[in-house]
Amino acid sequence: MAIDRFGRRIHYLRISLTDHCNLRCIYCMPEDVTFRPMAELMQDDEIIRLVNLFARLGFDKFRLTGGEPTVRSGIVELVREMRRVPGVRALSMTTNGVLFSRLAEPLARAGLERVNFSLDTLDPARFRQLTRKGSIGDVWAGIQAAEDAGLLPIKVNTVVARGYSDEEIVDMARLTFEHPWQVRFIELMPFAGATEFQTSQVVSADELITRIEAALGGLEPVNGGKLDGEARIFRLAGSRGTIGFINTITQPFCSTCTRARLTADGRLRLCLLCEDEVDLLTPIRSGASDGELRRLVVDGIWRKPWGNRLQEGHIPLNRIMSEIGG
Numbered sequence: 001m002a003i004d005r006f007g008r009r010i011h012y013l014r015i016s017l018t019d020h021c022n023l024r025c026i027y028c029m030p031e032d033v034t035f036r037p038m039a040e041l042m043q044d045d046e047i048i049r050l051v052n053l054f055a056r057l058g059f060d061k062f063r064l065t066g067g068e069p070t071v072r073s074g075i076v077e078l079v080r081e082m083r084r085v086p087g088v089r090a091l092s093m094t095t096n097g098v099l100f101s102r103l104a105e106p107l108a109r110a111g112l113e114r115v116n117f118s119l120d121t122l123d124p125a126r127f128r129q130l131t132r133k134g135s136i137g138d139v140w141a142g143i144q145a146a147e148d149a150g151l152l153p154i155k156v157n158t159v160v161a162r163g164y165s166d167e168e169i170v171d172m173a174r175l176t177f178e179h180p181w182q183v184r185f186i187e188l189m190p191f192a193g194a195t196e197f198q199t200s201q202v203v204s205a206d207e208l209i210t211r212i213e214a215a216l217g218g219l220e221p222v223n224g225g226k227l228d229g230e231a232r233i234f235r236l237a238g239s240r241g242t243i244g245f246i247n248t249i250t251q252p253f254c255s256t257c258t259r260a261r262l263t264a265d266g267r268l269r270l271c272l273l274c275e276d277e278v279d280l281l282t283p284i285r286s287g288a289s290d291g292e293l294r295r296l297v298v299d300g301i302w303r304k305p306w307g308n309r310l311q312e313g314h315i316p317l318n319r320i321m322s323e324i325g326g
């Protein structure tokens with residue numbers, strides 16, 4: 001079992017399959033981003049070896065992210081292989097949805113269980129402005145395909161940036177009247193690459209709640225107000241879906257953290273918003289045994305930081321978001 005020095009049991013691994021992405025969201029990466037050469041990224045056999053190792057340490061929940069996980073070639077086969085690893089209980093993905101319409105069915109058959117779609121706006125022009133590249137119609141087709149393939153429940157993640165997506169939060173919340181989705185509003189977090197935007201355009205979840213309630217009526221806590229993963233969940237009267245708030249900045253949930261992350265280049269990232277990492281890929285490529293890798297992971301998890309130091313003004317600048325995967 002992997003336990004940190006504060007007694008938190010860490011059993012949820014988020015794996016960034018690639019730093020490459022088919023979008024260039026303005027709050028995520030610079031427009032002229034340079035992606036890593038493929039040889040520097042974890043290869044399929046290296047990922048499967050690590051998934052085995054983490055599963056033997058009691059990790060049972062895995063999420064594939066990126067960059068954009070669907071741009072990785074062989075993604076369906078990789079999901080199938082992961083699903084075969086003993087101990088992998090839950091396997092899900094976070095995607096921008098652009099390529100998902102043709103992948104939903106094969107991924108579901110390969111054993112993927114659920115998908116979170118990232119969608120910050122309902123307006124095609126604003127979508128293009130925010131993503132610098134994409135077409136919103138592709139995302140809708142991806143969500144529809146995921147529903148048809150039974151990848152349920154659908155979650156939609158909306159990063160709220162003032163002057164951009166914040167103007168549409170009421171419309172995003174309104175989606176839950178029509179669809180049995182969980183629409184989750186995420187506070188903007190600071191990393192390298194787009195730090196100025198990320199720190200100047202934050203909108204707090206409290207402000208969102210006030211604005212949504214003023215327009216659509218009261219938000220009733222679901223779950224007795226307890227956290228569902230990292231989200232606080234609410235429901236509007238008469239809605240089919242729910243609304244979540246991920247308040248990483250204004251109400252951090254570090255005490256209940258169960259997560260670790262693998263960056264696309266094979267570093268164990270101990271906290272999303274801290275720079276501390278353990279290099280696993282270099283030892284793998286230098287012939288480390290499973291026992292040696294296990295020791296690196298166990299020791300790393302043990303020294304997982306309690307939480308981020310954003311309040312003290314410390315911003316993790318060693319990575320852009322797309323290398324870590326959120």
Ligand code: SAM
Pocket residue numbers: 021027028065066067068069094095096116117118157159186187188189190191198321322325326
């Ligand atoms: N490409 C995939 C996607 O769009 O879902 C997976 C990777 S993306 C980095 C994962 C999530 O991080 C997305 O929901 C994205 O909107 C969110 N994200 C990116 N930069 C962020 C930031 N600075 N603060 C908060 N969330 C961010």
